[in-house]
Amino acid sequence: DVKVTQSSRYLVKRTGEKVFLECVQDMDHENMFWYRQDPGLGLRLIYFSYDVKMKEKGDIPEGYSVSREKKERFSLILESASTNQTSMYLCASSLSGQGTGNEQYFGPGTRLTVT
């Protein structure tokens, strides 16, 4: 079974703090994703990485950055946390290959509260 783990289930940070969310997958997947989930809005893609050191912006990248130094690890960074970044953050991974319909596998999520 694919396993995607996230460093924290619950996190409380103060406004202005730098926040790191870590994600690790153990299936040698090329692609990794960071989403945020808000009620009624579904999942919105923040950033996507298709290889080590490679990244693409998703729908809502403002206020976030990412780092992928190793294939199995994808980090989401909030440079200066704000209250509107309070949300559930989900990491996912998938095999690469356009035209193959590979599904994404999700971690358990990190519920971040910024006060």
Added chain:
Amino acid sequence: AQSVAQPEDQVNVAEGNPLTVKCTYSVSGNPYLFWYVQYPNRGLQFLLKYITGDNLVKGSYGFEAEFNKSQTSFHLKKPSALVSDSALYFCAVRAFGGGNMLTFGGGTRLMVKP
């Protein structure tokens, strides 16, 4: 641009009755379609996908979905609901050859009552 609509925020059904969770999509070209389920305080779990071929796709836990190209729909169904099916369900789409990024619907909460 691709998009997904899940027109119902919540679906209520009695245990043992059939259930349907609706999804319509918009995409350029042929779609890849997915259903995921989320139980409380958990990540999303993959249920099933449509890539090509048979319009009726069978997935995990007795769920199935029917792809209808003319109506651009991909409704999730189950013949007999269980209380344990109560969860949040997400439909997602991406275009064939359109990269790896999925677009998700807003989610539908399914409540199955005993």
